[in-house]
Amino acid sequence: MPGITREEVAHLARLARLELQGEELDHFAGQLDDIIGAVARVSEVADQDVPPTSHPLPLTNVMRPDEVRPSLTPEQALSGAPAQEQQRFKVPQILGEE
Amino acid sequence: MTVTDLVSYEDALDTYDPVMGLEVHVELGTKTKMFCGCSTTLGAEPNSQTCPTCLGMPGSLPVVNAIGVESAIKIGLALNCTIAEWCRFARKNYFYPDMPKNFQTSQYDEPIAFDGYLDVQLEDGEVFRVHIERAHMEEDTGKSTHVGGATGRIQGARHSLLDYNRAGIPLIEIVTKPIEGAGERAPEVAKAYVAELRELIKALDVSEARMEQGQMRCDVNLSLRPKGTEKFGTRSETKNVNSLRSVERAARFEIQRHAAVLSSGGTIIQETRHFHEEDGSTTSGRIKEEAEDYRYFPEPDLVPVAPSREWVEELRAVLPELPRVRRNRLREEWGISEHDMQSILNAGAVDLITATVEAGADSAAARKWWMGELARRANEDGVELAALPITPEQVARVTALVADGSLNDKLARQTIEGVLAGEGDPDTVVEKRGLKVVSDEGALGTAVDEAIAANAAIADKIRGGKVAAAGALVGAVMKATRGQADAARVRELILERLGAKE
Amino acid sequence: MADLIKLTAAEIAAKIAAGELTAVEVTEAHLARIEAVDEKVNAFLHIDREGALAQARAVDEKKARGEKLGPLAGVPLALKDIFTTEGIPTTVGSKILEGWIPPYDATLTKKLKAADVVILGKTNMDEFAMGSSTENSAYGPTGNPWDLTKIPGGSGGGSSAALASFQAPLAIGTDTGGSIRQPAAVTGTVGVKPTYGGVSRYGMVAFSSSLDQGGPCARTVLDAALLHEVIAGHDPLDSTSIDAPVPPVVEAARNGSVEGMRVGVVKQFRGEGYQAGVIQRFDESVALMKELGAEIVELDCPSFDLALSAYYLIAPSECSSNLARFDAMRYGLRVGDDGTKSAEEVTALTREAGFGPEVKRRIMLGTYALSSGYYDAYYGSAQKVRTLITRDFEKAFEQVDVIVSPTTPTTAFPIGERADDPMAMYLADLCTIPTNLAGNAAMSLPCGLAPEDGLPVGLQIIAPAMADDRLYKVGAAVEAAFTAKWGHPLLEEAPAL
Numbered sequence A: 001m002p003g004i005t006r007e008e009v010a011h012l013a014r015l016a017r018l019e020l021q022g023e024e025l026d027h028f029a030g031q032l033d034d035i036i037g038a039v040a041r042v043s044e045v046a047d048q049d050v051p052p053t054s055h056p057l058p059l060t061n062v063m064r065p066d067e068v069r070p071s072l073t074p075e076q077a078l079s080g081a082p083a084q085e086q087q088r089f090k091v092p093q094i095l096g097e098e
Numbered sequence B: 001m002t003v004t005d006l007v008s009y010e011d012a013l014d015t016y017d018p019v020m021g022l023e024v025h026v027e028l029g030t031k032t033k034m035f036c037g038c039s040t041t042l043g044a045e046p047n048s049q050t051c052p053t054c055l056g057m058p059g060s061l062p063v064v065n066a067i068g069v070e071s072a073i074k075i076g077l078a079l080n081c082t083i084a085e086w087c088r089f090a091r092k093n094y095f096y097p098d099m100p101k102n103f104q105t106s107q108y109d110e111p112i113a114f115d116g117y118l119d120v121q122l123e124d125g126e127v128f129r130v131h132i133e134r135a136h137m138e139e140d141t142g143k144s145t146h147v148g149g150a151t152g153r154i155q156g157a158r159h160s161l162l163d164y165n166r167a168g169i170p171l172i173e174i175v176t177k178p179i180e181g182a183g184e185r186a187p188e189v190a191k192a193y194v195a196e197l198r199e200l201i202k203a204l205d206v207s208e209a210r211m212e213q214g215q216m217r218c219d220v221n222l223s224l225r226p227k228g229t230e231k232f233g234t235r236s237e238t239k240n241v242n243s244l245r246s247v248e249r250a251a252r253f254e255i256q257r258h259a260a261v262l263s264s265g266g267t268i269i270q271e272t273r274h275f276h277e278e279d280g281s282t283t284s285g286r287i288k289e290e291a292e293d294y295r296y297f298p299e300p301d302l303v304p305v306a307p308s309r310e311w312v313e314e315l316r317a318v319l320p321e322l323p324r325v326r327r328n329r330l331r332e333e334w335g336i337s338e339h340d341m342q343s344i345l346n347a348g349a350v351d352l353i354t355a356t357v358e359a360g361a362d363s364a365a366a367r368k369w370w371m372g373e374l375a376r377r378a379n380e381d382g383v384e385l386a387a388l389p390i391t392p393e394q395v396a397r398v399t400a401l402v403a404d405g406s407l408n409d410k411l412a413r414q415t416i417e418g419v420l421a422g423e424g425d426p427d428t429v430v431e432k433r434g435l436k437v438v439s440d441e442g443a444l445g446t447a448v449d450e451a452i453a454a455n456a457a458i459a460d461k462i463r464g465g466k467v468a469a470a471g472a473l474v475g476a477v478m479k480a481t482r483g484q485a486d487a488a489r490v491r492e493l494i495l496e497r498l499g500a501k502e
Numbered sequence C: 001m002a003d004l005i006k007l008t009a010a011e012i013a014a015k016i017a018a019g020e021l022t023a024v025e026v027t028e029a030h031l032a033r034i035e036a037v038d039e040k041v042n043a044f045l046h047i048d049r050e051g052a053l054a055q056a057r058a059v060d061e062k063k064a065r066g067e068k069l070g071p072l073a074g075v076p077l078a079l080k081d082i083f084t085t086e087g088i089p090t091t092v093g094s095k096i097l098e099g100w101i102p103p104y105d106a107t108l109t110k111k112l113k114a115a116d117v118v119i120l121g122k123t124n125m126d127e128f129a130m131g132s133s134t135e136n137s138a139y140g141p142t143g144n145p146w147d148l149t150k151i152p153g154g155s156g157g158g159s160s161a162a163l164a165s166f167q168a169p170l171a172i173g174t175d176t177g178g179s180i181r182q183p184a185a186v187t188g189t190v191g192v193k194p195t196y197g198g199v200s201r202y203g204m205v206a207f208s209s210s211l212d213q214g215g216p217c218a219r220t221v222l223d224a225a226l227l228h229e230v231i232a233g234h235d236p237l238d239s240t241s242i243d244a245p246v247p248p249v250v251e252a253a254r255n256g257s258v259e260g261m262r263v264g265v266v267k268q269f270r271g272e273g274y275q276a277g278v279i280q281r282f283d284e285s286v287a288l289m290k291e292l293g294a295e296i297v298e299l300d301c302p303s304f305d306l307a308l309s310a311y312y313l314i315a316p317s318e319c320s321s322n323l324a325r326f327d328a329m330r331y332g333l334r335v336g337d338d339g340t341k342s343a344e345e346v347t348a349l350t351r352e353a354g355f356g357p358e359v360k361r362r363i364m365l366g367t368y369a370l371s372s373g374y375y376d377a378y379y380g381s382a383q384k385v386r387t388l389i390t391r392d393f394e395k396a397f398e399q400v401d402v403i404v405s406p407t408t409p410t411t412a413f414p415i416g417e418r419a420d421d422p423m424a425m426y427l428a429d430l431c432t433i434p435t436n437l438a439g440n441a442a443m444s445l446p447c448g449l450a451p452e453d454g455l456p457v458g459l460q461i462i463a464p465a466m467a468d469d470r471l472y473k474v475g476a477a478v479e480a481a482f483t484a485k486w487g488h489p490l491l492e493e494a495p496a497l
Ligand SMILES: [Mg+2]
Pocket: B106, B138, B173
């Protein structure tokens, strides 16, 4: 299955929002290929009739009552913001959907 | 494409069958957000209702709001859905600055409710069944304000400001199965479906579902296929259509636009579109260079939701009567036409009239006041009927005073005016303004006698059997008593004195 | 007061309670030790001198007022920099969070404060807990106090090195694939990964949510138990927190015994890749337990061979999503915002500059494993493996009370040796990963030095979920027997710094 190309790595990088540089693309392509090649063994069990486990706990229905808890103050909420204006997080222009 | 390039609606429907899919997001009216204890009250200062969890801070974790789940089950049941015995939340991964974690906690292949339907009634009474694919739980995003561009739009903005008070407010997304076979009535069905869904949500008391406030938002997916063919065409997704009228217009516009493109040999591209209130058109959103890949997987910070059958049955047992059923029942009880019922519905008066009847009023009287005098006042003041400062109990009291003859219509109107002006309840207003009908028989008798004396010619006609002429004498008496007499009683006295019979 | 830093947590707490020592004295001694040696070790990323002394003074005042002190009151602790601390920087070993001061405390931080534990500072770690050597920290590697040219394990190398160099008697770690146990093994200290859900994850910066678990690190089994009891328990802010009483770990640690216990040895935990000296010490440990009255049972857990592969699909998948929030919008680093770039571009530039190579590698790997077309083959299959591993454990625990193995196949390796060879690095967690996948509990404690290099070897004890007390019962017995055999705790053999 493996054989990860530079283009695929570039596509993954876009999905993951990583501005990978030229040589990094090649480097990762090689390494991801090695790792995927090694871990692809898990597909040995693909046809086995075994339920998947997404979580080690057998818990269900953990819920909280609909009761208000104190929020942070706006100052606390914004305390780590790289930029702010009018008590809001200031971010660069957003492209895309309205 | 402008409105003038479109194929006419009739021509479009001659050639194509529309297939629609409607996705409605409803913001629940819970006190707190879906996964944290922050308040959901509208209108708070920016970022004052946020915490590590709804800001997506490192280390924070979600905990599910029980009322959010309960509301989802109620909606599912009301939509005749199966309620999952076991389901999970999933992460929908995509980057967007208004979404603090850069994934939305939603549900994917395991929704809490699925496979249902909603019967919607069109204005002429025809019932159309809309099949429901699923209803699932998720969370809302923050709100961005775009600064530096024209009119706060995203295009041309230099930067944006983010307020995360809305981030994490519970949403229920309700998705229909493809709606086929509605033909030319498709836009009407879309509107009726959203209207019916809104009534349902309100009846369940899980949200106020105010579209103008974004508490209910609709995406209209539409495609055309040549008549007689099976395969669906490529669809467009018109996002955030936020009024009932717009839903209908958007569907209509897209039918005409698709038809124009297809008829001229073009192809429809799958894309999101924006609806414009001003002219009812839609325009293309940004076309993505590559298909979205949301990389859904089960949310590992939450455990599965497995609603017990007892809980589901408890909720089913206390479901309110469905709006359509209730409307039809009331229409029959009140003995009115489909059209009158629709007007009452459009005026938002169903609950008010019902409550007035429950408070003892006759249904005709309750309708008369709410749809007449009060509707006029609401319209003048530019407020919703329910927002008028008068209660159904007070309206019922006015109708009672009219029924027992204490007030006539004119006095009743003045009484209502007093209540609306904040002068107190109906009895207080009557007392303070001195609005009681003159019921002193002696005084009334004198007024009648005077009127007969002053209008001898008319009195003679009545004596001669022309009972219809009594109206003029009644008017004279009413004038003399400045309206404070019971007109029916006045008429009785006049006929009695002149020896005439009805 | 040179000896003060050699005291165990239990001894310090007892002396403070008895009025023989003050918390301030103890804290000052440890701060002085940090000052003296941490330039060489680099265990701490942030030292909270003022906060630690204030907390110590509060303990002494409490004592002066005659109030009852908790079992760890006044004991200094080194906190892994993955837990949020209100007002104190939290970086997770990453440049992307450099300078971030959280506005809230993790539940674990709150519990430590409530127990009057003195938090000395925040310890170094592999960035976002991804690594087995602490070389992936954006703030430079930590040295192993046994040999500063060797790795102290990872991701919690700062915590294990702080313990082994006597900068703190207690530390906190987190264990996603072995990040508490492997550092304990290679530094000759004790580390416990509690049952998943036993310790709240609220305020612990997530790497892989379904695997991460915070836990105690110490120099003795009893100290680990005392700390375990303080940090464990149900937390309504963590949906995956177990709502049940904490297993009686302290009682177990005080009553160590393996007599009559059935101890399992898994066939899959040896063979190619295991250092001879490690196997030798492990075999001696098994023999010792037999001498102490345990019954040894051979076990076959075939699915364990797939554990490492499943782990390197599940952990990266979850991390690719958990780390998406680091987008330069609300907190942390922002790079490239020159007024012309879009939010999208600034996010990508920031993540490129703010994440180190291992973090990027795992984000890319996880993005791949979850992407459409690959999900079933990779993520889906890995989850099936997880089921098989859980079943193997269930079957094993029908036959035995605990399982033992080497904690890690080799002793500490040289800094730099595996830095750009991810597959070689990943092998360090071969024995520890199955437990994370199944969610049960495990401990590592020292079982001697490997003859070939004189470096510590760790013995891993594995117990079923919510039977964490068994770890302490067995661990205390083994520890006592070894200490008696060696004539002193193993750490006394470490070279002076
Ligand atoms: Mg949605």
